[in-house]
Amino acid sequence: MSEFQTQGAESAEWFRNIYECSRCGNNWEDEWSCTCNDRCPLCNAEIEAKDSVDLSRSLTEEDFRGAGRLIRRLGIAPVVVTDEDAKDYAEAMLEGGPHRFEYGRTSRLRRNI
Numbered sequence: 059m060s061e062f063q064t065q066g067a068e069s070a071e072w073f074r075n076i077y078e079c080s081r082c083g084n085n086w087e088d089e090w091s092c093t094c095n096d097r098c099p100l101c102n103a104e105i106e107a108k109d110s111v112d113l114s115r116s117l118t119e120e121d122f123r124g125a126g127r128l129i130r131r132l133g134i135a136p137v138v139v140t141d142e143d144a145k146d147y148a149e150a151m152l153e154g155g156p157h158r159f160e161y162g163r164t165s166r167l168r169r170n171i
């Protein structure tokens with residue numbers, strides 16, 4: 059079996075969300091892996107994104123390698139890196155670094171071997 063299983067369909071999802079507070083008129087931007095609501099930093103109102111820029115990108119071989127390194131560090135063997143693992147890795151890096159990586163974050167059933 060190949061170490062990397064890819065169907066090539068996955069991408070790391072990342073959005074720059076633009077908000078305008080309907081209560082106090084404050085404008086701000088935030089980047090996250092979804093186009094979710096945010097709290098106004100001034101008045102704490104929950105605001106929907108007014109606009110979102112899609113910064114998503116395709117997974118690269120480095121995403122698979124990076125995920126493999128982190129999974130190996132967890133002591134899980136054999137290391138099989140799936141699209142979802144690479145996606146988790148890529149989004150963790152976008153969020154701030156490898157400490158954000160959470161194995162199996164995309165809630166697939168996993169079997170311990």
Ligand SMILES: [Zn+2]
Nearest residue numbers: 079082098101
């Ligand atoms: Zn506000």
